[in-house]
Amino acid sequence: xxxxxxxxxxxxFALKAELDEQFKTxxxxxxxxxxxxxxxxxxxxxLSMPMLNVINIDSDMHTLLGNDTRNYGDWDGIGECxxxxxxxLGVKKDNVIVCGNSSLNIMYDTVxxxxxxxxxxxxxWCKLDHVKFLCPVPGYDRHFKxxxxxxxxxxxxxxxENGPDMxxxxxxxxxxxxxxxxxxxxxxxxxxxITYSDEVxxxxxxxxxxxxxxxxxxxxxxxxxxxxxxxxxxIPNILEECEKAGNPNMVxxxxxxxxxxxxxxxxxxxxxxxENMDYIKKFMTTQIIGHDKINQLRHVRFFKNIxxxxxxxxxxxxxxxxxxxxxxxxxxxELTGLGIGSWTKPRGGYFISFESMPGCxxxxxxxxxxxxxxxxxxxxxxxxxxxxxxxxxxxAPSFPTPEEMVEATRLFVLCVKLAAVEKLLADRQx
Amino acid sequence: xxxxxxxxxxxxFALKAELDEQFKTxxxxxxxxxxxxxxxxxxxxxLSMPMLNVINIDSDMHTLLGNDTRNYGDWDGIGECxxxxxxxLGVKKDNVIVCGNSSLNIMYDTVxxxxxxxxxxxxxWCKLDHVKFLCPVPGYDRHFKxxxxxxxxxxxxxxxENGPDMxxxxxxxxxxxxxxxxxxxxxxxxxxxITYSDEVxxxxxxxxxxxxxxxxxxxxxxxxxxxxxxxxxxIPNILEECEKAGNPNMVxxxxxxxxxxxxxxxxxxxxxxxENMDYIKKFMTTQIIGHDKINQLRHVRFFKNIxxxxxxxxxxxxxxxxxxxxxxxxxxxELTGLGIGSWTKPRGGYFISFESMPGCxxxxxxxxxxxxxxxxxxxxxxxxxxxxxxxxxxxAPSFPTPEEMVEATRLFVLCVKLAAVEKLLADRQx
Numbered sequence: 001x002x003x004x005x006x007x008x009x010x011x012x013f014a015l016k017a018e019l020d021e022q023f024k025t026x027x028x029x030x031x032x033x034x035x036x037x038x039x040x041x042x043x044x045x046x047l048s049m050p051m052l053n054v055i056n057i058d059s060d061m062h063t064l065l066g067n068d069t070r071n072y073g074d075w076d077g078i079g080e081c082x083x084x085x086x087x088x089l090g091v092k093k094d095n096v097i098v099c100g101n102s103s104l105n106i107m108y109d110t111v112x113x114x115x116x117x118x119x120x121x122x123x124x125w126c127k128l129d130h131v132k133f134l135c136p137v138p139g140y141d142r143h144f145k146x147x148x149x150x151x152x153x154x155x156x157x158x159x160x161e162n163g164p165d166m167x168x169x170x171x172x173x174x175x176x177x178x179x180x181x182x183x184x185x186x187x188x189x190x191x192x193x194i195t196y197s198d199e200v201x202x203x204x205x206x207x208x209x210x211x212x213x214x215x216x217x218x219x220x221x222x223x224x225x226x227x228x229x230x231x232x233x234x235i236p237n238i239l240e241e242c243e244k245a246g247n248p249n250m251v252x253x254x255x256x257x258x259x260x261x262x263x264x265x266x267x268x269x270x271x272x273x274x275e276n277m278d279y280i281k282k283f284m285t286t287q288i289i290g291h292d293k294i295n296q297l298r299h300v301r302f303f304k305n306i307x308x309x310x311x312x313x314x315x316x317x318x319x320x321x322x323x324x325x326x327x328x329x330x331x332x333x334e335l336t337g338l339g340i341g342s343w344t345k346p347r348g349g350y351f352i353s354f355e356s357m358p359g360c361x362x363x364x365x366x367x368x369x370x371x372x373x374x375x376x377x378x379x380x381x382x383x384x385x386x387x388x389x390x391x392x393x394x395x396a397p398s399f400p401t402p403e404e405m406v407e408a409t410r411l412f413v414l415c416v417k418l419a420a421v422e423k424l425l426a427d428r429q430x
Numbered sequence: 431x432x433x434x435x436x437x438x439x440x441x442x443f444a445l446k447a448e449l450d451e452q453f454k455t456x457x458x459x460x461x462x463x464x465x466x467x468x469x470x471x472x473x474x475x476x477l478s479m480p481m482l483n484v485i486n487i488d489s490d491m492h493t494l495l496g497n498d499t500r501n502y503g504d505w506d507g508i509g510e511c512x513x514x515x516x517x518x519l520g521v522k523k524d525n526v527i528v529c530g531n532s533s534l535n536i537m538y539d540t541v542x543x544x545x546x547x548x549x550x551x552x553x554x555w556c557k558l559d560h561v562k563f564l565c566p567v568p569g570y571d572r573h574f575k576x577x578x579x580x581x582x583x584x585x586x587x588x589x590x591e592n593g594p595d596m597x598x599x600x601x602x603x604x605x606x607x608x609x610x611x612x613x614x615x616x617x618x619x620x621x622x623x624i625t626y627s628d629e630v631x632x633x634x635x636x637x638x639x640x641x642x643x644x645x646x647x648x649x650x651x652x653x654x655x656x657x658x659x660x661x662x663x664x665i666p667n668i669l670e671e672c673e674k675a676g677n678p679n680m681v682x683x684x685x686x687x688x689x690x691x692x693x694x695x696x697x698x699x700x701x702x703x704x705e706n707m708d709y710i711k712k713f714m715t716t717q718i719i720g721h722d723k724i725n726q727l728r729h730v731r732f733f734k735n736i737x738x739x740x741x742x743x744x745x746x747x748x749x750x751x752x753x754x755x756x757x758x759x760x761x762x763x764e765l766t767g768l769g770i771g772s773w774t775k776p777r778g779g780y781f782i783s784f785e786s787m788p789g790c791x792x793x794x795x796x797x798x799x800x801x802x803x804x805x806x807x808x809x810x811x812x813x814x815x816x817x818x819x820x821x822x823x824x825x826a827p828s829f830p831t832p833e834e835m836v837e838a839t840r841l842f843v844l845c846v847k848l849a850a851v852e853k854l855l856a857d858r859q860x
Contacts, residue, residue, distance in 0.1 A: 071692075264500070
């Protein structure tokens with residue numbers, strides 16, 4: 001089989017004509033498909049419906065310690081839910097604050113707090129001329145939006161199959177005092193699906209930051225979000241590793257049940273050192289009297305503990321696996337050997353990351369849109385929405401049905417091919 | 431009857447001996463009472479228990495517009511809940527964003543946003559040398575804590591039975607560009623229980639702020655929290671009044687169902703101009719994907735609409751009224767004519783405000799504590815916790831049972847008397 005690049009102009013034109021024909025046919029069909037958002041599918045939402053019966057008019061609304069979850073109190077979350085979320089994040093209960101429905105909101109609050117009042121007493125970032133964050137790319141668009149909103153300069157850090165380029169991370173963090181943070185999704189990363197290697201995690205823990213107020217924003221969003229029963233990624237406990245390395249305060253760990261129970265109606269948590277928690281407490285107890293403890297009770301009465309959560313996640317995996325495989329199988333069948341794209345094969349999380357030929361991502365997304373299929377904007381996985389190679393596309397297979405995913409991937413493949421042919425022809429004629 | 435001040439030294443000493451005796455007797459009883467927190471009582475929480483059955487495994491989880499509340503979406507709240515909360519706040523649905531469980535959190539976010547990024551494009555407050563807030567006193571301690579945390583200078587504004595001293599408010603707001611905000615609880619104010627007069631509300635709307643980024647923080651926390659069926663306070667619609675006065679963007683209105691459904695598990699809302707909402711949107715959509723829509727659905731399916739909420743509030747009133755009356759009757763029976771204290775007689779809200787003789791509040795709180803009764807710290811109702819007169823004490827009658835309230839008030843009265851006698855004797859001997 002020839003790669004597209006090996007084809008001569010005539011072959012490319014012939015291929016283009018054929019693909020154009022297919023494109024026109026698809027255009028008339030009025031598709032309406034969406035591979036953009038990392039939303040659980042309806043069948044996944046149904047898995048958690050029994051949770052809504054767990055707390056009812058007859059329920060004892062008290063925690064194990066006897067506190068009434070219906071009233072004010074327990075600003076850091078009810079004990080049993082803190083324990084469960086600690087289990088999820090692989091940390092100790094004492095290091096966990098259970099918050100509201102959104103871990104993104106905790107991250108936003110953490111950045112804002114540092115902006116206005118600094119980190120554990122350091123100079124507020126808003127008083128500094130330069131504040132920089134490192135951004136492993138491709139990464140999560142909503143992380144980048146937070147730092148962008150607060151005018152924090154973002155620096156791209158390339159990722160490979162082991163995680164971020166740690167030589168570069170060390171070079172920045174250990175030498176530049178204006179580097180104050182790094183966004184990480186260490187497990188089943190958004191969007192690549194890769195998991196940081198043990199060595200990468202340990203190199204993170206052993207950073208020697210030039211800035212005392214440097215923090216790792218460790219968004220362990222997909223910590224128990226495996227797709228397979230038999231092959232599961234695990235990472236070292238970053239809190240412990242940081243402590244061992246003499247950097248106990250260097251990391252904030254975030255997580256939520258948004259993709260365990262319900263997006264928007266789950267519980268979120270932050271895990272960090274006791275010293276960091278003391279500082280956070282001062283702000284959080286001013287910000288809010290307490291988070292939704294009835295919902296915390298609902299979660300812990302439903303899942304019982306981390307083992308219950310893991311069992312539940314197997315059901316999610318059973319629903320997600322066919323969707324991932326539908327995409328992966330079709331990509332493999334249709335694109336292997338053509339030299340016009342590569343993609344990741346995640347063992348968990350919510351995304352597949354596709355690398356087109358450089359300069360083709362925007363064209364692919366635009367063509368898909370023309371066919372009635374929504375993809376995440378090209379560039380969205382990079383700070384400022386700027387993919388320097390214009391090659392990365394995030395595929396979210398979770399929301400459509402497996403049948404829709406096959407249909408969507410078919411259209412996607414068609415657009416990848418067409419964009420590649422057009423790019424090659426344009427390059428040759430340039 | 432003689433006032434205490436009219437008594438001679440001998441009479442005061444005799445009275446003191448008698449009160450000391452009573453105090454000692456009470457001290458041995460090991461009381462454990464609390465009039466400190468504005469928490470609903472257990473019987474009030476029970477009123478909302480049926481709400482927990484409204485959403486269950488068999489529920490249609492879609493909004494009237496067909497959106498699945500279990501999934502991401504509707505950052506500004508589901509339509510039917512926005513309508514209901516608009517009804518509660520007396521504004522139009524389009525001006526409302528329904529948020530999470532805490533209106534305090536929205537206020538905090540609003541202040542923080544202004545600190546870091548300014549108000550609708552103004553200079554961020556953190557870049558200014560002086561930022562001031564006006565604080566009608568006595569007021570809500572948690573408001574003051576927010577502005578204190580961010581080093582915003584707070585200026586006391588005296589209140590009378592019509593609301594804040596508007597001459598003073600106008601003088602500050604209309605002449606000092608560093609005055610950026612004012613904390614208001616316009617209805618059944620915390621802690622005085624007074625409601626702003628129509629004239630006061632209109633004078634607020636007609637302010638001519640020197641600072642373009644001046645905002646009124648209108649915490650309508652007790653908007654439907656009447657105690658009586660027949661005598662209910664109402665206030666003009668501040669959003670409309672501001673619009674009429676040519677100040678459409680000058681006010682943020684806040685409210686929640688914390689004391690309608692469950693503290694900590696209710697829904698909160700902000701109501702403001704469309705222009706302000708546009709600015710807020712930019713931040714809120716970066717901060718969070720969406721708030722807890724299942725809980726919004728739960729609330730709106732239970733209450734149906736504002737009429738349903740009002741019906742529900744009558745049940746709360748029936749439970750609160752006897753507690754308020756227990757306190758008020760005892761204060762009246764025991765303290766009238768003695769010249770050692772005055773108090774408010776609210777028609778709604780959660781508090782009674784007590785004014786002791788100047789210089790006695792701390793002593794009263796401390797004496798109560800000695801008897802095993804917790805009161806809100808003296809001074810808490812003032813910025814920086816400093817009551818210049820040392821005279822204000824906030825009484826929260828909601829949480830104890832009516833019987834406990836009688837007992838608590840009896841002890842309170844004893845401590846008020848004892849503190850007054852001691853103060854008078856100390857003054858004479860000075």
